[in-house]
Amino acid sequence: xxxxxxxxxxxxxxxxxxxxxxxxxxxxxxxxxxxxxxxxxxxxxxxxxxxxxxxxxxxxxxxxxxxxxxxxxxxxxxxxxxxxxxxxxxxxxxxxxxxxxxxxxxxxxxxxxxxx
Amino acid sequence: xxxxxxxxxxxxxxxxxxxxxxxxxxxxxxxxxxxxxxxxxxxxxxxxxxxxxxxxxxxxxxxxxxxxxxxxxxxxxxxxxxxxxxxxxxxxxxxxxxxxxxxxxxxxxxxx
Numbered sequence: 095x096x097x098x099x100x101x102x103x104x105x106x107x108x109x110x111x112x113x114x115x116x117x118x119x120x121x122x123x124x125x126x127x128x129x130x131x132x133x134x135x136x137x138x139x140x141x142x143x144x145x146x147x148x149x150x151x152x153x154x155x156x157x158x159x160x161x162x163x164x165x166x167x168x169x170x171x172x173x174x175x176x177x178x179x180x181x182x183x184x185x186x187x188x189x190x191x192x193x194x195x196x197x198x199x200x201x202x203x204x205x206x207x208x209x210x
Numbered sequence: 211x212x213x214x215x216x217x218x219x220x221x222x223x224x225x226x227x228x229x230x231x232x233x234x235x236x237x238x239x240x241x242x243x244x245x246x247x248x249x250x251x252x253x254x255x256x257x258x259x260x261x262x263x264x265x266x267x268x269x270x271x272x273x274x275x276x277x278x279x280x281x282x283x284x285x286x287x288x289x290x291x292x293x294x295x296x297x298x299x300x301x302x303x304x305x306x307x308x309x310x311x312x313x314x315x316x317x318x319x320x321x322x
Contacts, residue, residue, distance in 0.1 A: 133259075138315055139304070139316075
């Protein structure tokens, strides 16, 4: 069965960096777009970025102002989100999801807390 | 960005009764391939979102047939024909016709 497992969240100070990982199984990873979405109590669900199966196509939300970078390793069936210059408002649960248009499978999420 | 507006934001429904949630988009969700990329997600307490319906009305694998989606263009509806206890959740609409993808605010469904 399809599984997506995020990791890498935690507590980080403002201005710091984190790299989130999403390990997948149960489907042909290299054929699938992958997406990162986050959820906060205040702003709800927010789409962040997606990447094509080959990694050649990437799109990200303009609001991130280039601070976050999506990447993937098809040999490891994993997708990543490098987050730099973190702000308090980046505090959220971060989900990876399969698909670039319809997100049919979601991971359990990883909590990122940005605080001093 | 496309704005997704859900109504109501809260719904109290008796067990076995129907429920309906509306979602309106600020622009058409018809994509260049002819599909309309409007999805409905369910998020039970403490759980990640789960896909219920894609492209307006296509139920995802394993979704009970009491859930149905309808609509076109900019107006869409999710219906639950007979609410069950396990349907207590927040429901979101999501558009994938344009970047960035955007979500409705969510509708909380509770049992009366």
